[in-house]
Amino acid sequence: MAPTTVVFDIGNVLIEWDPRHLYRDLFDGDEDLMEHFLANVCTAAWNLEQDRGRTWEEAVRVLTAEHPECSELIRAYDERWMEMVPGEIPGTPDILRALKERGVPLYSITNFSVDKLALARRRFDFLSLFDGVVVSGEERLVKPDPAIYRRLLDRYGLAAADCVFIDDAPANVEGARDAGMHALHFSGAAKLHGELTAMGLL
Numbered sequence: 001m002a003p004t005t006v007v008f009d010i011g012n013v014l015i016e017w018d019p020r021h022l023y024r025d026l027f028d029g030d031e032d033l034m035e036h037f038l039a040n041v042c043t044a045a046w047n048l049e050q051d052r053g054r055t056w057e058e059a060v061r062v063l064t065a066e067h068p069e070c071s072e073l074i075r076a077y078d079e080r081w082m083e084m085v086p087g088e089i090p091g092t093p094d095i096l097r098a099l100k101e102r103g104v105p106l107y108s109i110t111n112f113s114v115d116k117l118a119l120a121r122r123r124f125d126f127l128s129l130f131d132g133v134v135v136s137g138e139e140r141l142v143k144p145d146p147a148i149y150r151r152l153l154d155r156y157g158l159a160a161a162d163c164v165f166i167d168d169a170p171a172n173v174e175g176a177r178d179a180g181m182h183a184l185h186f187s188g189a190a191k192l193h194g195e196l197t198a199m200g201l202l
Contacts, residue, residue: 001161001162002199002200002201003161003162003163003164003181003182003199003201004104004105004162004201005104005105005106005107005158005162005163005164006099006104006105006106006107006163006164006166006196006201007106007107007108007109007152007163007164007165007166007176007181008096008106008107008108008110008130008166009108009109009110009111009143009165009166009167009168009169009172009186010108010110010112010117010120010127011110011111011112011168012089012168012186013089013092013166013167013168013186014088014089014092014093014096014124014126014127015085015087015088015089015120015124015127016085016086016087016088016089017084017085018084019038019042019047019077019084020034020038020084021083021084021085021086022076022077022080022081022083022084023037023038023073023076025083026073026076037070037073041063041067041070041073041074042063042073042074042077046059046063047077048111048142050113050116050137051111051112051113051136051137051142052136052137052140052141052142053113053114053136053137053138053139053140055115056078056113056115059078060074060075060077060078081116081119082119082123085120085123088124088126089189090189091188091189091190091193092186092189092192093124093126094189095189095192095193095196095202096126096129097126097129098202099196099201099202100129102201102202104201105131106129106130106131107130107131107132107133107134107152107156107158107163108130108132108133108134109133109134109143109148109149109152109165110133110134110135110136111136111142111143111172112135112136112137113137114135114137114138115137117135117137131156132152132155132156134148134151134152134155136148139151143167143169143171143172143175144169144171144172144174144175144176144178145175146175146178146179149165149175149176149179149181150179153179160179160180160181161180161181161182163176163181163182164181164182164183164184164196164199164201165181165182165183165184166183166184166186166192167183167184167185167186168185168186168187170185173185182199
């Protein structure tokens with residue numbers, strides 16, 4: 001059965017996000033120092049806990065206590081978060097709009113902190129096009145936990161086999177497949193457009 005409903009990830013599918021856009025400036029272009037900081041202080045695992053629902057206030061407080069010499073750099077992750085988001089992923093918001101115009105039901109499952117998603121929604125109007133969004137920070141679940149995919153299906157009355165899920169992280173793609181969805185690994189808008197066209201969605 002061909003899918004009839006499209007479920008998007010947001011970060012690095014619709015909008016670009018990478019802390020290096022901020023920290024490259026803060027470390028004056030010293031790539032080694034920047035990578036050491038991101039691997040050992042403001043790590044991906046630390047950031048994921050904000051996606052899981054931990055407040056930024058608590059996150060900064062805990063990490064600053066562990067690394068007081070990096071307090072300003074740690075605070076910047078929260079206070080200057082928007083500088084990590086240079087803009088939209090070229091072409092993908094156009095695909096989202098085209099699907100909307102065709103009447104395709106649109107949903108999102110995103111690993112995102114509540115506060116930062118609110119900032120992104122104010123900046124990117126196409127994030128208002130979804131019929132429903134499951135946000136990890138609200139649910140206190142993160143992809144690829146099977147429960148977050150079930151949460152979308154149960155909340156909006158969707159059948160897994162009717163949905164195609166799009167994500168840039170292979171583990172999240174596999175999680176969607178395990179939940180019974182069609183799933184596409186995102187690596188660029190042109191490829192995605194072709195895949196959705198082949199499914200009859202565009």
